[in-house]
Amino acid sequence: MVKTARSGAENGPVGPHVVRRVTASAVLDELRSGGPFTVSELVDLTGLTRATVIAVCEDLVRRGWAEEHVLERLGPQRGRPPRTFGFRADGGVVVGLDIGAHKTTALVADLRGEILGTASGAFRDSEPGARERLDVVSSTAVAALRAASSAPERVLAVGAGVAAPVDRSGHVAEGSDFWEMFDVGLAAALRERHGWHVLLENDANLAALAEQWLGAARGLDDVAVVLAGERLGAGLIESGRLLRGRNGAAGELAFLGLVDGAVGPHGIAQLAREWGAEAAAQSRGLAGLAPADVTAEAVFAAADDGDPAAEGVLRRLEGRMARVIAVLSTLLNPELVVLGGAIAPAAARLLPGIRLELKELTETPAEVEVSALEGEAVALGAVRRALDDVAERALEIDLPGSQAG
Amino acid sequence: MVKTARSGAENGPVGPHVVRRVTASAVLDELRSGGPFTVSELVDLTGLTRATVIAVCEDLVRRGWAEEHVLERLGPQRGRPPRTFGFRADGGVVVGLDIGAHKTTALVADLRGEILGTASGAFRDSEPGARERLDVVSSTAVAALRAASSAPERVLAVGAGVAAPVDRSGHVAEGSDFWEMFDVGLAAALRERHGWHVLLENDANLAALAEQWLGAARGLDDVAVVLAGERLGAGLIESGRLLRGRNGAAGELAFLGLVDGAVGPHGIAQLAREWGAEAAAQSRGLAGLAPADVTAEAVFAAADDGDPAAEGVLRRLEGRMARVIAVLSTLLNPELVVLGGAIAPAAARLLPGIRLELKELTETPAEVEVSALEGEAVALGAVRRALDDVAERALEIDLPGSQAG
DNA sequence: GCAGAATAATTTAGACTCTAAATATAGGTC
C-alpha cells in the first residue's frame, strides 16, 4: 500500500552477501528460539544445504552470536558424531526500564529474555526535574546490571516505558508538557553516558508486548491490554504489531466520558474512591467509613465482607469496564483483552460480571482475562522491546568479544 | 514481536537468484512509479551498477514487465544516446468489484491503475441467491473487461468488496449468516470460471485504500474512513496497513449505542429519517411533511430552506458523527478521518459542526474531510488491492506474452 | 580386531549474481 521508500539507494549495496544475510537470519532465528541443534537438525529446519549451514554457523560463532557445543552423548549412537551449535544467550544483555511517576524499575535480561537482575529506585521529589529523573533512572539501571553481574558495556539495547504517548520515532508526543522536554533527554542522555541504544515507548504498549510474550495473551496476534489504576490506557496489538497512531497517542481511553457521561477520563482506582464515597455519604453503609476515608482497597474489602453498598460500587465498575472493553471489541476485534495495572489484583472478582455484560454490548466480544504479570508487565515489555530490536539488528551488531571485522 | 514462521524450509530455496529478486524489485518499483527512465537514471535511483541495471531491465523486458523505449531526442545532446526503459502498464489488467446488496460495480484498470472500463449490474431478486449473485457479478466483470477492450485471460488479480467482515485469509467471518456460504463461493467460483485470483475484502477497508490512494487521504499512513449511509462502518489504516482484527470485524462502529444511548447500530440515513419523523410528529414543522414521508433527502432539503426543525436534526447528526469520530481519534489517533458512503454528498454541510464538537470531545482530534470519490470508493479500493497484490507477486507471475520460462 | 553400516563432515565443481575497472560506441563540437 503505497511505496515505502526510494528503494535501492538507501538500503546499502546489494551483492552476494545479502544471500548470506538471509541464510544467517534463518539459522540464527532457529538457534534463538530453540535449544542447541545439530547441523543436521538445522538443515531440516531451514531447508539449507549442510555445507551452507556449517559455513553460516561458523560465521555466527565468529561474530559472537553462536557457540559450538561439545556434545555429551547419552547412549551409544551410530555414525559420525554431529557438530552442535547453540545460541549464545550471554553474548550481551538488554535492559528494560519502567519509568513511573514516583519510581522506576529496571530489569536486566540475557538475549533469550532470562531475567538476570532487578533494581528499583524512587525519585526523591514528588515532582522531580529532568536531571533528578535521569540520575535515578541511570543509577537504577546500573544497579540492576550489577545485580546481574553484568556491565554497561555489555548492554545491546534498552527498552524504556513512560506514561505518555510516544510516536514512531521514539519522541514523546508534543503537547504532553510534562514529558516533552524530558524524552529527548532520556534517550540522548543514556546514549551519552553509557553508549546505550534506547527505545522509548508508551507503557501500555510495553505491557501489551509483555502479555503477548509471557502473559495471558501468549502467542496471540490480536490483543488489547488495558492498564487500569490511577491512570487508564491501553496497548493495542493487531496482527502482531503495536498500534501507535499518528502521534503515538493510540490506545488512549479517554472516550470514557462519551461512553457513560462521566466528565473527563478517570482511572478505575479513582472511580472506586469516588463512587465509594458517594455511597458512604448516602449513608448506605460501606462499613461505616467516613466518605473521606474511602480508598479503593477499602471498597474492595467491604465488598468481600458482603457490604451491599460496596458491592453496588463494584457493579458500577464492572459496567464501566465492560463498556470500555465493548468499544475495543467492536472497533478493533481483538481475540483477547487483558486487564492489567493497579486494578489487576482486584479485577479477578469483576471478571464474571464484565464478561456477562460484554456479551450484551457487542456482537464480537473478546475474551477477557486478568494479567498475571503483577507489577512487572511494563518492565518485561521493555525487555521484550529491546530483545526484538536486538534480533532485528543482530547481523549489523558487532558483539563485544567477537572476532569479526 | 514473536517469530513469524519456521523461516527457511517454506520460503523456497535460497541462492544467488534471491539477489536478482531484490534488484529486480528495486528497478521494477522505480519503473512502476515513474515515467520511462534512462539506465543512468535508474542507476542513480537504485544505487545499483550500470551493468546490473541493464541486465535486470532486459530480464524484465523478457518477462513482460518492462519495455525498451525508442527515444526521441528533443534537442542536441552530448554523448552516446542512452537506452530507456518503461513499465508496461498494459502487461495485464486488474478488476475491482464492489458487490453491494442490490447491485454490483466492476472497474477494469491497467497495471498503473488507469481505469479502462466500467460496468454495473443489478440483482433481479431483492434477496438474490448465491447463484444469482455470482452470475451477475461474473457477467458484470466480463462486461467491464469488454468495455476496456480486454479479456478474462488478461486479468492478473481481482479485488472484491463486500459489506461483511472478511478475515485475513479472505473468508467472510462466521456468524454472518447471509454471506457465510457465499464468500467461498465467490472466490472459488470466479477462479473456477475464469482462473482469476480473487481477493475478498470488507468494503469499508477498500474505501480506505481508495482514499489513501486517490482521495482525501492521499499519501497518509494513519487514516480512518467512515462509510455512513444505511449502514455504518469504518476502514482503518494504521502505519500504512489495514486493520482487520482477529476475525476481520475491526472497523465496526456498532458501539454507537454506547456512545449516546441509542439502541443498536444505526446508519446515518436511517437516523435522519427517524429523527426527522420525530420532529415532524412533534409538529415542529419540517416543511409540513407527514412523518411517514420523511426521507433523509427531505430533511437535508428542508434544512437548506431554513426549516429550524430540520436544522435541529442536522445538529443531532453532527453530534452523533462527532462522537463516533472522537472515539476513533482517541483510540486510534489517525491523522485524518474521511467521511464517505451515501452520506458524503450531504456531509460537507455537517463538517463545520462536526469539527467544532470534535475539539471538545478529544485531546487528539483528527482532521475531518469528506470523500470526493463519490460512489466509486469501494470499487477503486478493490482495484488498489488488486494492484498491490500484483506488485507483491510480480516476479512470480508469468505475464501473458512473456518469453520467460 | 576388523569388515560393514550408518551418519555426518568436508571438499570439489558448477552456476549465478554482484561490483569495479577497462574498453568500446554513438553522437556532438571544433
Next chain:
DNA sequence: GACCTATATTTAGAGTCTAAATTATTCTGC
C-alpha cells in the same frame, strides 16, 4: 577528422549457493 562526452559493453574477480563426490567417525556383529 580529431576530440569530447555520456553511455554501453566486456572482462575479471569475489561471494554465495547447490549438488555430488569424497572422507571421517562411530557403532554393530562376528
